[in-house]
Amino acid sequence: xxxxxxxxxxxxxxxxxxxxxxxxxxxxxxxxxxxxxxxxxxxxxxxxxxxxxxxxxxxxxxxxxxxxxxxxxxxxxxxxxxxxxxxxxxxxxxxxxxxxxxxxxxxxxxxxxxxxxxxxxxxxxxxxxxxxxxxxxxxxxxxxxxxxxxxxxxxxxxxxxxxxxxxxxxxxxxxxxxxxxxxxxxxxxxxxxxxxxxxxxxxxxxxxxxxxxxxxxxxxxxxxxxxxxxxxxxxxxxxxxxxxxxxxxxxxxxxxxxxxxxxxxxxxxxxxxxxxxxxxxxxxxxxxxxxxxxxxxxxxxxxxxxxxxxxxxxxxxxxxxxxxxxxxxxxxxxxxxxxxxxxxxxxxxxxxxxxxxxxxxxxxxxxxxxxxxxxxxxxxxxxxxxxxxxx
Numbered sequence: 001x002x003x004x005x006x007x008x009x010x011x012x013x014x015x016x017x018x019x020x021x022x023x024x025x026x027x028x029x030x031x032x033x034x035x036x037x038x039x040x041x042x043x044x045x046x047x048x049x050x051x052x053x054x055x056x057x058x059x060x061x062x063x064x065x066x067x068x069x070x071x072x073x074x075x076x077x078x079x080x081x082x083x084x085x086x087x088x089x090x091x092x093x094x095x096x097x098x099x100x101x102x103x104x105x106x107x108x109x110x111x112x113x114x115x116x117x118x119x120x121x122x123x124x125x126x127x128x129x130x131x132x133x134x135x136x137x138x139x140x141x142x143x144x145x146x147x148x149x150x151x152x153x154x155x156x157x158x159x160x161x162x163x164x165x166x167x168x169x170x171x172x173x174x175x176x177x178x179x180x181x182x183x184x185x186x187x188x189x190x191x192x193x194x195x196x197x198x199x200x201x202x203x204x205x206x207x208x209x210x211x212x213x214x215x216x217x218x219x220x221x222x223x224x225x226x227x228x229x230x231x232x233x234x235x236x237x238x239x240x241x242x243x244x245x246x247x248x249x250x251x252x253x254x255x256x257x258x259x260x261x262x263x264x265x266x267x268x269x270x271x272x273x274x275x276x277x278x279x280x281x282x283x284x285x286x287x288x289x290x291x292x293x294x295x296x297x298x299x300x301x302x303x304x305x306x307x308x309x310x311x312x313x314x315x316x317x318x319x320x321x322x323x324x325x326x327x328x329x330x331x332x333x334x335x336x337x338x339x340x341x342x343x344x345x346x347x348x349x350x351x352x353x354x355x356x357x358x359x360x361x362x363x364x365x366x367x368x369x370x371x372x373x374x375x376x377x378x379x380x381x382x383x384x385x386x387x388x389x390x391x
Contacts, residue, residue, distance in 0.1 A: 027070035028063070028327060030055075030317070031090030033111060034101030035078040039205045040230045042261035043103050043126060043306050048073065049299050050125070050310030051100070057294075064318045065325070072096055076107055078204070078230075083107035084114055091118040097327040098123070098317055100310070105129035105177035112141040119329055121336075123317070125309035128227070128254060129180035130387070133356035137388035140329070142336055142355040144316060144348065145309040146278035146382075148177075148184035148227075151255050153382040154276030154361035156188035158375050159223070163194075163250060169221035170199035171212060171236070173228050181227035181254045189225075197221040202228070209236045213243055227254035234265045241269035250274070258366060259304040273366045274374070278359045279305040279345045282373050291344035303344075312343035316350070348379075354388035 032051060035044040055069045063069060072094045074086035083102060090096045091114065099115065099122045102108040108127040115122040116138055123142040124132065130148050132141065159166060168189055172178030178201055186196060197219040200212045206228075216224065224245075228236050237258075240246050246269065255277040258270050281292045281302045291311065295303040303311070317332075319341050324331035337352035349358045361382040363375035 025067070027068045028098075028321070029070050029072055029094060029096040030314070031087070031094060031096035031099040032071055032073045032101035033076050033083050033086045033090060033099060033107075034073070035103050036073070036075040038078040039232055040078040040103050042230055042259070043256065044076075044078075044101070046259070046261060046304050046307035047101055047103065047126060047310045049295070050303065050307035050312075051314060053295060053298055054311045054314035058314060058318055065322050069314070073101075076102065076104075078104050078107070080104060080107040080110045084110050087111045087114040087122075088118075091115075091120050096120075098332070100125060100313060102127060103306075104175070105132060105180065106175050108132055108141070109136055109176060112136075112138045115140040121329055121332060123313055125313045126256070126306050127177065128256065129176045130184055131176065131180060133354040134387040137354050137390050139333065139355075139391040142350060142357075144313045144350070144357045145305065146255070146276075146359055146361060147356060148181040148254070149188070149384045150278065150359070150361055150379075150382045151181075151276040152185040152188035153384065154363050154375070154377045155185065155252055155274065156192050157377055158274060158276075158363040159189055159194060159252070160192035161375075163223055164192075166194045166222040166250075167197040167220070168194050168223045168225055169197040169216050169219050171209075171216070171224065171226045171228070172199070172201050173232065174201035174203050178227050182225070185225055185227075185254075194223070202232075204232070206232060207235065209239050210243060213240075213245055216245065221249060223250045223252055225252050226257055229254070229256040230262065231265075233257050233262055237266045237269035237273075246272075255305055259306070260302045260371075261304060263366065263369065263371075267369075270366045271368065275364060276377075277305050277362050277364055279303075279308040280362050280364050280371055280373055281308075282364075282371060283345055283362070285344075285346065287342065287346075288344045308344050312341075312345075312348065315343070316341045316348075351383070351386060353386040356383065356386075358383050
């Protein structure tokens with residue numbers, strides 16, 4: 001009987017060792033719930049490219065803790081309800097260890113609730129709404145890109161220098177991101193002496209923005225701030241140019257409004273546009289030059305902030321998993337809180353209190369169809385206070 005027990009124990013140990021080895025060889029699955037169709041397709045494309053380039057480099061270097069990275073994509077269609085359905089599938093059917101890719105801020109907030117229910121983690125590298133790491137923060141949600149408040153802080157520094165006492169009119173998309181970005185910049189602009197001339201919010205995928213032009217003309221602003229994005233930007237800027245609304249007005253806005261993905265389609269209407277960003281391909285460091293060169297070689301275009309932040313995210317996750325020694329949610333969450341890591345735009349740190357990344361900010365302007373860095377602000381000065389009280 002003792003011999004039987006010993007043989008059984010030996011078999012169990014052998015089976016356990018085989019199972020552990022098999023698990024170690026299994027890929028780490030990362031779900032990507034991003035718009036691959038619809039008005040935010042250009043943003044989703046940059047997200048995909050950034051993640052795929054990072055995964056390729058990580059896998060070529062041995063993976064994460066010896067395991068290869070497998071990206072599992074789903075098309076969220078820039079629709080929060082669709083994003084929720086795809087997130088449920090990625091967590092429950094595909095059994096991903098981690099999820100990213102959400103673009104629309106409403107989608108990020110909704111998918112964050114899915115992450116909570118499934119006891120899994122979500123990180124956005126795109127969404128701007130301050131509430132994501134503020135009033136509606138979650139212990140399972142992280143953000144590695146700059147929030148609206150950080151962008152606004154950088155842009156307000158430029159506004160104070162260039163357009164003191166400006167009258168600003170606000171035009172945002174009518175959902176969480178649009179209202180959050182407008183609110184954030186309005187607060188920052190008024191804080192440096194600007195006056196509010198009016199505001200309107202247009203539905204996502206608006207085809208005709210001219211319906212708002214009478215109100216803008218009547219307000220006679222010095223500055224127009226907008227946070228529309230993707231294909232909506234092309235329509236807005238083209239129509240403003242066609243109707244003479246750009247004459248004698250400075251247009252500023254969110255970092256996702258004019259990007260490398262839509263700047264060619266916007267054409268000359270983008271000239272002079274100013275924004276605050278957490279990334280520019282013009283950042284003059286060896287790390288960024290290497291990244292831009294690799295991105296261009298792979299995709300024949302420059303990375304924008306979405307591509308760069310998505311690329312950097314995978315390296316943060318890699319560092320956290322290897323520090324935790326596991327892909328377990330609690331262990332990785334703990335490792336991500338306070339994590340510092342290197343990215344193309346420099347070192348970032350995820351603030352433990354609200355899960356918001358601290359990153360240096362830049363003011364960039366479009367000149368002759370290209371972005372030019374006009375100013376910068378240190379990350380600690382741009383991030384603002386921790387407003388998360390939910391965990």
